[in-house]
Amino acid sequence: MVSELAGLKQALSDAETAAAGLPGRRLSYSDQAYSLLRRKILDNEISAGFQATEQEIAQALGMSRTPVREALVRLANEGLVEVRPRHGMRVLPVSGEDMREIYEILTGLETVAAESVARMGLSEAQTAGLEQAVTDMDEALAREDLRAWAEADERFHMLLVDFCGNRRLRSLVGTYWDQAHRVRMITLRLRPKPTKSSQDHADLLDALRRRDGEAARRIHRKHREGSGEMLIEILETHGLTAL
Missing domain, CATH: 1.10.10.10 (Winged helix-like DNA-binding domain superfamily/Winged helix DNA-binding domain)
Structure with a gap:
């Protein structure tokens, strides 16, 4: 066997x-x-x-x-x-070029979701869910538990997509998140401490609370583009051509 x-x-x-x-x-x-x-x-x-x-x-x-x-x-x-x-x-392995394409798609789709959620407004329960994810990220970083941070990070993103109410968008994002998940887990300890990433989530949550769709779109696009660029750089620096 x-x-x-x-x-x-x-x-x-x-x-x-x-x-x-x-x-x-x-x-x-x-x-x-x-x-x-x-x-x-x-x-x-x-x-x-x-x-x-x-x-x-x-x-x-x-x-x-x-x-x-x-x-x-x-x-x-x-x-x-x-x-x-x-x-x-x-x-199937995931290559650096695969990740580049995946993050381009995730950036576009999640940016649409963020702007949509901001314009619709969050319920108290939805706000609480996102706040808890941000809190969990901060606490995980404080104890240097990167896996717990990554789990809270993914939860924030999936909640955001769920709240936009677009089932097809949610399905597409879920598929590409799954493909990216393996690479994210393998490279987790190769990246700098994700302090800025956690702050990005807090800034996005603030824009969502204010129902500022333009700010939510801008903050999330910048966050996603930065995350993708950093991940590609890690793969190239360490010669990780396929994972």
Whole structure:
């Protein structure tokens, strides 16, 4: 059994145990395989370039090939894997050029979302959610917990996109965030301490509270462009051509 697949069955069992008794329907085998493989890929526990057949994955998960095949098709549609007939799947790497394109797209889409949310105005609950994300970022930086900072950062961005109410925009942003997530996690400790990034979020939140769409658009575009440029520079400086 390929080493990166070791422990998948136990992880699946643990997930089922954690979900036991929770309201809602039980996930199908296809959904379970998709969720687990997706999480492992995004967390770099299954790394870029990794290859395995459907049968190897099915054996590791303790299920038949059909739900595995369905899960791989979904992952392929999200740009995370390549499915090859008779060869199973390969986890797709993300290159510096990929990240450049991804950040250009995220900059455009999230800027639209920020301006839209500002013009619509935030509810008390929405404001509280964004405020908590900013607080969590500040506290994570204070204790130098970069992973917790990154989680709060992603939460802020996804809340912002959720609040704009555009389902198609949210779906697109989610797909590109997933593709960027692996690179962000790998390069997290190669970047300077993200103090300015946290301040950018606080400034954006202030513009959203004031319902200043122009300021929200300008602040978020500058933030996103700066983040993308810094990430590309890290990849080039360290010779990380594909992750």
